[in-house]
Each structure stands twice: as structure tokens, then as C-alpha cells.
Amino acid sequence: MTASNASSTPNRKPMWSASYDILIVGAGIAGSALAHALSAAATARGRPLKICLLERSLAEPDRIVGELLQPGGIMALKKLGLESCVEGIDAIPTYGYCVMLDGKPVHIPYPEGYEGRAFHHGRFIQALRAKAKEAACVEVIEATVSELIECPLSGRILGVRATRKEEGAVEKEAFFADLTVVADGCFSNFRNQVMGKAALTPETKGHFVGLILEDATLPIPKHGTVSLVEGHGPVLLYQIGTHDTRILVDVKNPVPSDLKGHILTNIIPHLPASLHLPAQKAVEKDRLRRMPNSFLPPSEQGKRTKEGVILLGDSWNMRHPLTGGGMTVAFNDVVLLRDMLLDVKDLADWTQISHLLHKWHWARKPLASTVNILSVALYDLFSAQDPYLEVLRTGCFKYFELGGNCVREPVSLLAGIEQAPFMLFRHFFTVALYALWILFTSPRQVGVANGKPVYARPRPDEYPFLAVKSLRVFWTAVVVFMPLLWQELRY
Known part of the structure; x- marks a missing residue:
């Protein structure tokens, strides 16, 4: 690391710059997995990559998203060498679904031999980050990325400016890389800048309101439950820990002003009887948390987008969370992108990267399109x-x-x-x-x-x-x- 703008002013930290092969913005699902996967595969090939993973906060996140990993996601985790991340976090095996309409259940099991996992999102994220930190030549830095560094002549993205989360740190540092990968989630700050004229606007179909039920009994244990409530959207339930069951209540726009009253009056009475008391207790004592249910189709990167940068994960492609397919798509994207990036001789050669992005875009279509279409179509039917x-x-x-x-x-x-x-x-x-x-x-x-x-x-x-x-x-x-x-x- 070299000083680029050292200041002689007392008590003022200098601005630094560092250079990497690949810079990843966001140590969430996609970013952490890509950092580990690229490092492990590149090292195995005898040509290690210098990778920097930047994350605003490395504290365990507390969110109501990313808590169900489908069997396809487990398969992708194994390809990435990350299957151990679902161990030791009190993850619950899931074997399919129970769909309920008018009080009648129908059992929808996964094919024999397949299982998913449900867990607390934050624990899983921390396990992924731990694997990234252990990877050779990966530097994980807690810093807030404020801007992409753009070449004034070519418009190419050269890296990012970020401020470290350290006591007294106020100066922005420049981080340069041959290739920058932005994986900063559904509320991406850089989506429009990267995509330019190819950018699409996410469509928000409503919200999920999340609570945790204590020691609840689902109609079919270790199965996700989808309860179809007449006149309202679907209600999802799945066990995410030994004593914890997540409930997500679909709420359409406009969101009712009295959410607790809405859930107590219009939703809970229509759930299976075994869930009434745990749900009432959760509403009374827990904080209601909302997440937007957004749909963002993937538009091809490389031809009409900024050079030197790639979008990955929810920053680029989102589907309705009803089917719990988001992480499965992200991990599959990482599997494909890892293999293709390792075949590129010069990561700074945008002609090669652009060709790679075209191949990647269409290679991911079979899975991504299936999950994207199914999530929205099922939501339209179930709601x-x-x-x-x-x-x-x-x-x-x-x-x-x-x-x-x-x-x-x-x-x-x-x-x-x-x-x-x-x-x-x-x-x-x-x-x-x-x-x-x-x-x-x-x-x-x-x-x-x-x-x-x-x-x-x-x-x-x-x-x-x-x-x-x-x-x-x-x-x-x-x-x-x-x-x-x-x-x-x-x-």
C-alpha cells in the first residue's frame, strides 16, 4: 500500500491508495461467496488473485431476508466449497412445502435425496465472511464506499473511494482494481451509474412484514408453510432455529396504518390453529419489520454499461421472495462467474470481459429465468x-x-x-x-x-x-x- 496524498497537518490521517486484481463492494451473500470462490480456484490453478472485499459493517446483520436456501442453493454451495457455512449455525433442514387453502393442506415434498436449509440470515452471512477472511490473498476491509472512481477520459471505472470504519477515520481512500464487482444489495447506490441507459427500475409489488414465533408447531415439521388467506396475500412460515419460526405476512400497497391490528384481525385467525397463540404473542411483543418485495429483471451487462465494473446479486437482478430463490440464483451466478473469470488472461481487458459477460448472461438464464418467472407468477396466483x-x-x-x-x-x-x-x-x-x-x-x-x-x-x-x-x-x-x-x- 502506498501513500498518495499524505498531509503534514497534525492529527489528520493521510489518504492512501491500494491496487488489486479484483475489488468487490459488499460482503453479503454474493460478494463474500465470490471472494472466497475466486481466491480458492485461482490459488489451485497456481495464479493467485489479489482480492479486496469492502463492507460498510462487518457486524452480524439482523434482517428478515435470506433465511431459506433451496436445495439448488445447497448444490451451488458445494461447488463453491462453502457447504460448511450452513453447519454450526442452528440451521434447520427443510424437505419441501405445505400449501394451505381454506384450511386444507397439500404436501409438496422436494424430490427424494434433496433438502434445503433455513437459518438466521446474520449467522449465515458471518459464516460466509469468515470463509472469505480465511481465503488466500483476500483482504476484507470494513469501509463505506461512497463513489466509483471513473476515468475522466474513457469513463472506465478504475476502483472506488471509501472511508474505513476506524476511530478518527475521516479521509476517503482510493482502492483501484483491474475489475470492480458491485454487490451492494437491493438498495444499490451504484446500479444506475453502472448500467447507464440499460438500467431498469425495480417494481415493488408490496411488502413482507416479518416476525419470529417462539416454539411454534408447523402443520408439517421442517417444511415451509404457505397459507393462502382469502382477500389478502400469502403468509409464509419456516423454522429458522431450534426455537424460532419466521413468519412473513404479505401486505399490499398502501400499507395499513395499523399493521399490528391488521395482522391480529385479518391474518392470524386464518392461520392453522397451532400458530394462533405464538403469532399473537409475537405481534404483541416483537417489533414489526418490513421489507419491499421487488422485481428487477436482469439486463445484459458489458455492451452498454460502464467499463471496468460488474453488478452482481440483488444490485442487478431481483425476484419476488415468495419462493425463496434469491440466494440460489446468487450462488449459481457466482459459480458461473468464477469459472469464466479464471479463464480471462487480462482482467483489465474490457473486450474479454464484455465477451465473458455476454456468455455469463445467457449461461445463467435457465436457472435465473425459471426462478424469476415462477416467483412472480406464483405470487400473482397466491395473492x-x-x-x-x-x-x-x-x-x-x-x-x-x-x-x-x-x-x-x-x-x-x-x-x-x-x-x-x-x-x-x-x-x-x-x-x-x-x-x-x-x-x-x-x-x-x-x-x-x-x-x-x-x-x-x-x-x-x-x-x-x-x-x-x-x-x-x-x-x-x-x-x-x-x-x-x-x-x-x-x-
């Missing part, structure tokens, strides 16, 4: 307040009840085990057609007798009306799915 979406939601629930391949392939897509957007296409529209069959053949409530609902199958004279409704239902399915598919193929 249905439209009569045509409600038909599709009922059809989806009934489709899962069929079991066999009607469960195995969809859950393999959700879990990140299968990477096949067109398999998702096939199942989504099979669900739509099955929903139409249910519309014509299944009994529905037609009245109440002696205080009990009365059900009856549709009469033949109702078929013309149902035929028109079925067209509207199928068109709704097209409107939900096809724009998402086009968005993923387009960018």
Missing part, C-alpha cells in the same frame, strides 16, 4: 383478488393434489434443482387448462342450509356462461405468464 386469478389459484391447488409428476417437476423448478423455463411454461398452462376443467366439473357453494354451506356441480344451462368465463381465465393466465417470459428472453 389473487381477481375472480379469474382465483380460478387459476384453485386449479393450482387441485393440480398439486394430484401428486406424482404434478408435484415433483414444479417443486424441482421452485427448488432450483431443474433449470428449465419451458418446463415451467408447460406446467403453468397445464394448470390453466386443469383450472378450466375444475371450473366445469367441481362442486361449488350455491347457498347455505341449516348454517352449513351447500355445494352443487354446474348445471348444463350454466355452460355458456362458464365457457365465456373460461376464455377470460385462460387469457388471464397468458397475461400473467407471457410478459414475464418475454422480459426474461428480451433482456
Whole structure:
């Protein structure tokens, strides 16, 4: 490290500059994994890389995101040599889902031999950071990055300026690198600067309100629970520790002014009975915490974006958190990016990097597109307040009840085990057609007798009306799915 602007003023720390092969901004899920993975693989090849990992705060984060890692994410962790990060943090194995509609559960297990893990986010992050700190030639620095250093002539990003989190530190330091990777999360400060005209605006579909239930009993232990509450969004529950169960309540915009009252009155009574008391206690004593549910499609980097810098993780691509696929996509991205970067002879050669980014963008599509599309499409169905979406939601629930391949392939897509957007296409529209069959053949409530609902199958004279409704239902399915598919193929 060399001094670049030492000052003779007493008690004033000098500005320093340092140079690296790769500079990573953000020691979260993607940043920490990339630092370790690049270092380990490069060292094994006999050409170690000098890597700097910058993070604003290395204290254990306390967040309600990133607490469920799908089996596909576990598979990626093993490829990165990071599988030990889910050990020793009181992580809970997860074996699938239980979806509940009108008090009826349907079991959706992962394929045999696969499991995910649920845990406290902060503990997992600290385990990833510990692996990064142990890696050869990786320097982890606690500092706040305030700006990207841009060449005034070419516009290329040369590095960053950051202020260390040390007592009395006020001067910004310059950190230079052949390649800068920005992985600063969903609230990225540098997304628009890096992407330029290719930047897309995140779409916020609402919020999840999070609480922790103590010693709660889920309908199926060690399975994520999705409770579909009539007139409201889905409620997610999964065990993240021996005594802790996370509950996420979907709240649409505008967010109610009395959130606690909303949850106590409109949500908890519709949950399984075993969860009523733990949920009430949590609402009464815990602090309600919110996170935006944002969707940001990935647009290709390299051609129209800033030279010398790459966006990674939620700073570039987000999907609805309903399916818990964010970390799985991030780790898979790191696996692909690590292997491609190690084949680049000169990290400062943007022509090579640009070509790499094109390959990476399309190599990640099978998994990323599957998870992205599925997350938003499922959310639209599960939060249905439209009569045509409600038909599709009922059809989806009934489709899962069929079991066999009607469960195995969809859950393999959700879990990140299968990477096949067109398999998702096939199942989504099979669900739509099955929903139409249910519309014509299944009994529905037609009245109440002696205080009990009365059900009856549709009469033949109702078929013309149902035929028109079925067209509207199928068109709704097209409107939900096809724009998402086009968005993923387009960018």
C-alpha cells in the first residue's frame, strides 16, 4: 500500500491508495461467496488473485431476508466449497412445502435425496465472511464506499473511494482494481451509474412484514408453510432455529396504518390453529419489520454499461421472495462467474470481459429465468383478488393434489434443482387448462342450509356462461405468464 496524498497537518490521517486484481463492494451473500470462490480456484490453478472485499459493517446483520436456501442453493454451495457455512449455525433442514387453502393442506415434498436449509440470515452471512477472511490473498476491509472512481477520459471505472470504519477515520481512500464487482444489495447506490441507459427500475409489488414465533408447531415439521388467506396475500412460515419460526405476512400497497391490528384481525385467525397463540404473542411483543418485495429483471451487462465494473446479486437482478430463490440464483451466478473469470488472461481487458459477460448472461438464464418467472407468477396466483386469478389459484391447488409428476417437476423448478423455463411454461398452462376443467366439473357453494354451506356441480344451462368465463381465465393466465417470459428472453 502506498501513500498518495499524505498531509503534514497534525492529527489528520493521510489518504492512501491500494491496487488489486479484483475489488468487490459488499460482503453479503454474493460478494463474500465470490471472494472466497475466486481466491480458492485461482490459488489451485497456481495464479493467485489479489482480492479486496469492502463492507460498510462487518457486524452480524439482523434482517428478515435470506433465511431459506433451496436445495439448488445447497448444490451451488458445494461447488463453491462453502457447504460448511450452513453447519454450526442452528440451521434447520427443510424437505419441501405445505400449501394451505381454506384450511386444507397439500404436501409438496422436494424430490427424494434433496433438502434445503433455513437459518438466521446474520449467522449465515458471518459464516460466509469468515470463509472469505480465511481465503488466500483476500483482504476484507470494513469501509463505506461512497463513489466509483471513473476515468475522466474513457469513463472506465478504475476502483472506488471509501472511508474505513476506524476511530478518527475521516479521509476517503482510493482502492483501484483491474475489475470492480458491485454487490451492494437491493438498495444499490451504484446500479444506475453502472448500467447507464440499460438500467431498469425495480417494481415493488408490496411488502413482507416479518416476525419470529417462539416454539411454534408447523402443520408439517421442517417444511415451509404457505397459507393462502382469502382477500389478502400469502403468509409464509419456516423454522429458522431450534426455537424460532419466521413468519412473513404479505401486505399490499398502501400499507395499513395499523399493521399490528391488521395482522391480529385479518391474518392470524386464518392461520392453522397451532400458530394462533405464538403469532399473537409475537405481534404483541416483537417489533414489526418490513421489507419491499421487488422485481428487477436482469439486463445484459458489458455492451452498454460502464467499463471496468460488474453488478452482481440483488444490485442487478431481483425476484419476488415468495419462493425463496434469491440466494440460489446468487450462488449459481457466482459459480458461473468464477469459472469464466479464471479463464480471462487480462482482467483489465474490457473486450474479454464484455465477451465473458455476454456468455455469463445467457449461461445463467435457465436457472435465473425459471426462478424469476415462477416467483412472480406464483405470487400473482397466491395473492389473487381477481375472480379469474382465483380460478387459476384453485386449479393450482387441485393440480398439486394430484401428486406424482404434478408435484415433483414444479417443486424441482421452485427448488432450483431443474433449470428449465419451458418446463415451467408447460406446467403453468397445464394448470390453466386443469383450472378450466375444475371450473366445469367441481362442486361449488350455491347457498347455505341449516348454517352449513351447500355445494352443487354446474348445471348444463350454466355452460355458456362458464365457457365465456373460461376464455377470460385462460387469457388471464397468458397475461400473467407471457410478459414475464418475454422480459426474461428480451433482456
